[in-house]
Amino acid sequence: MSKLTLDEIEQRMLRFPDWEYYEDAIHAEFEFENFKDCFSAMSRIAFECEALNHHPNWSNVYNVLTITLFTHSANGVTKKDFDLAEAIESIVEPEE
Amino acid sequence: MSKLTLDEIEQRMLRFPDWEYYEDAIHAEFEFENFKDCFSAMSRIAFECEALNHHPNWSNVYNVLTITLFTHSANGVTKKDFDLAEAIESIVEPEE
Structure with missing residues (x-):
């Protein structure tokens, strides 16, 4: 599983408005x-x-869930991270 | 629910060797x-x-769970935090 290029990441990010890319990972917060x-x-x-x-770095405080996804073995963001982000989106925002 | 004094916290900490007190909260990490x-x-x-x-600030990365407990309304550590720490201990280390 190889690290996506910045172009590939930015392309994919268009479909994930809840997520931000920085520090070689994608991040979202859900309330x-x-x-x-x-x-x-x-x-x-x-x-x-x-x-x-594939497992997240995630934190919870009461009603807020903060998630960071990256692929340790690739030292960056891979397709696995977007696959998990998509699964997460379908759980937290089933109406979309 | 009032904030415990440093003496009261230190006394209680003796029973919680997995936990550390700093920055007005108690903290533990479990693997x-x-x-x-x-x-x-x-x-x-x-x-x-x-x-x-009563709810924790907690984070998880794969097999590691990091927990911080404090009482927001008291701006520090209260009996509720030690009650929850005790419940957590009985779950994560049932042999003790």
Whole structure:
């Protein structure tokens, strides 16, 4: 899995308006009604992470979930990160 | 719920060797076999948080869980933080 070029990343970012690219990683923050809703989304995301065998750096404070994705072995952002970002989007914003 | 004094915190810390006190909060890091084990512990902790109506600042990277506890409304550490720390200990280190 090789690191995407800046061009490839910027192209993909157009489809991920909730995400920002900086410091060789993509980042998003999601806000929920409360802790239960937030942790429920985290649980669903956790299953996707296992399925994709790719795991986030993520933090939670009450109703806020902060996620950073990058591919350690590639020292940057790869297709795996966008695959996981897409899975995350389908969980946190199912209406889209 | 009032902020504990430094003496009261230091007294309580003796029972929590996994935890450190600094910057008006108590902190611990736990390592698990893998992501599944780590997230399973997080799920059990999440239920305790709801039961105690007290929530952590926590982060996860693969098999590592980092937790910071403090009481926002008291601007420091209170009994609630040690109650949650105790619940967390009983989940992550059930053999003790």
